[in-house]
Amino acid sequence: MRELLNLIKFEYYKMFKKKSLWFILAGxxxxxxxxxxxxxxxxTYDMEGEVTGTRYEEMQAERKNARALGGRTIDAALIQEVQEAYRSYFSQAEEISDxxxxxKxxxxxxxxxxxxMEILSQxxxxxxxxxxFILDLTEDDRNQFYETLKQKQKQLWEEYFxxxxxxxxxxxxxxxxxxxxxxxxxxxxxxxYEILLYSLSVFLxxxxxxxxxxVFGGEYTSKMDALILSSKYGKSKVIQAKLIMAVTFTIGVTTVLLGIQLLEIMLIYGADGWKNPIQFWSLTQIVFPFNQIEAIGIYVLCVILAVLFLTAIVSLLSAKLKSPFGVIVICFMVIIIPMFLDIPExxxxxxxxxxxxxxxxxxxxxxxxxYMYGINNVIVPTYIFIPLFALAAVVLLNIWAFKVFKKHQVA
Incomplete structure (x- = not known):
């Protein structure tokens, strides 16, 4: 075990002594x-193009208004309150030309x-x-808000999926x-934070x-694969150390990066609303019974495992190909091309x-x-299937990478 830990430390040493790594991490x-x-x-600007303030000030004003409504139940009484406010505004606005x-x-x-109003409008x-539309809502409309929401969700499934x-x-x-x-x-x-996770994942x-x-390709180009072949632990522990380093480095960088971004956003916007239902992301499209912090936890787990999936592909290609450049080109294609594809549902x-x-x-x-995945007549939602599939892929691809490089050594 001590030998393996020393080999892992050495792999990290080789990684961190590269200046390019620090530039990439800083970026x-x-x-x-x-x-x-x-x-x-x-x-921010008014209709005449005059500066009215900064976007940060606008966010602060929106946050102040939203916090004033904090803890309010979205029910018929609140909907009626909003309706009366808009009726008052529209009736008075008709008589104002300025x-x-x-x-004001x-x-x-x-x-x-x-x-x-944004929630009601959706x-x-x-x-x-x-x-x-708020002006024409009847008492039945107000009382049937949640029934209407369920009907709209079901209508969306039937018409578009x-x-x-x-x-x-x-x-x-x-x-x-x-x-x-x-x-x-x-x-x-x-x-x-939810919006930024995807773009951050791409760069990551x-x-x-x-x-x-x-991780492996560098040994080919530097002609070090023969030395590894003749080393005491070359046929097993050196390969294990490389794979463990790749996995732990990925987990470390991803976790720290996602954590820093979450902390920064919470400091700017505040951590309010973690109990809000995930439906606030998209009322008519999301039906899973999670609050925001539960949904973010699931989403972050999927991101971490997806990034690990990608690095497992990198390790396999690095073991199989002779040049790191070829690995980078193929992986860039695996990342970028799907972003521009649209497979009809x-x-x-x-x-x-x-x-x-x-x-x-x-x-x-x-x-x-x-959409869900079927396993032996069991329907599994994607938020469960994705992390399970990614975890299995990470394990299998790393085993494959181990065998590929080990086979090269034996040859």
Whole structure:
């Protein structure tokens, strides 16, 4: 065991003595920090092009309004309150011609209800920014908010997805588990983190492909494979050390990077809303009964395992090919090409395989997808199947990489 630990340390030493690694890591952390603040850079403008403030100030104002509604139950009473506020605004706005005065009226009457209005708009109209519909809501409409939501979700499955009866039945079971009525809290920080996870995963995979491509390929190009062959532990522990280093390095970099970005976003936006239902991400499309922190935990696990899946592919290619450059080229293709592909959902088999590519596993809409995987007549949702498949792939590909390089040594 001590010999293996020493070999792992040596592999890390070889990795960290490369200046290129530090440049890549610095770039990754820089991109992570930039992504957290990018949406808050710049100014906001009025209709005449005049600067009205900064985006950061706008975020603070939105957060203040949203926090004022924190803890409110989204029920018929709140919907009626919003409806009356908008009725008051529209009736008074008709008599005002001055845009500044109209804007002030908007701020005083309905601005604070914007977060709730966005939720209502999604359910009643399917749009995020409709307003006039609120005027025509009846008492039955207000009382049937959650029933309307369920109907819209089911309508979406039937019209736009190619689901089996078993999948629809499973989704209905999940739908019944959603806790209602919803309690509203400001949750922009968690939603921002969810949005950034995919783009961060892309850069992370590209960077790790470059960093780990020489894990075996470097031994070929430096003519060190013959020396490894003649070493005491060359046929087993050296290979194990390389694979363990690749796995632990991937876990370490990914975890630290995701953790830093989460911390930065929470410091900027606040950690409010972790109990918000995942439906706030997309009311009519997501039916799984999770709150935001549970969903983020599942999503982060899928991202970590997807990145490990990619690095296992890197290790296998590095053991099989003679040059790190070839490994990088192939891995870049594996990462980038699927981002521009769109497999029609009616081709279920191809679409199911496509969603199991490493980069596709890091997309939120694939993790919490309506489509499921069947295993011996058991329907498994993607948020469970993806991490299980990725974990199995990581183990099998690393075993394959071990055997490939060991076979080379024997030859």
């Amino acid at each position: 990754l952390f820089g991109l992570s920090m930039l992504g957290s603040v990018a949406m808050l850079l710049g100014n 845009e500044e005065e109209k804007e 009226l908007y701020e005083d009457t309905v601005k604070k209800y914007e977060p709730i 359910v009643y109209t399917g749009s995020y920014n409709s307003q006039e 190619f689901l089996t009866k078993e999948e629809e039945s499973k989704l209905l079971d999940y739908q019944q588990q959603i806790k209602t009525p919803f309690i509203y809290n400001y949750g922009a920080g968690w939603m921002r 995979m590209l960077a790790l492909a470059i960093c780990l491509a020489p 009616q081709y279920r088999m191809l679409n199911s395989i496509y969603r199991l590519l490493p980069i596709c596993m890091t997309q939120e809409w694939n993790v919490f997808c309506h």
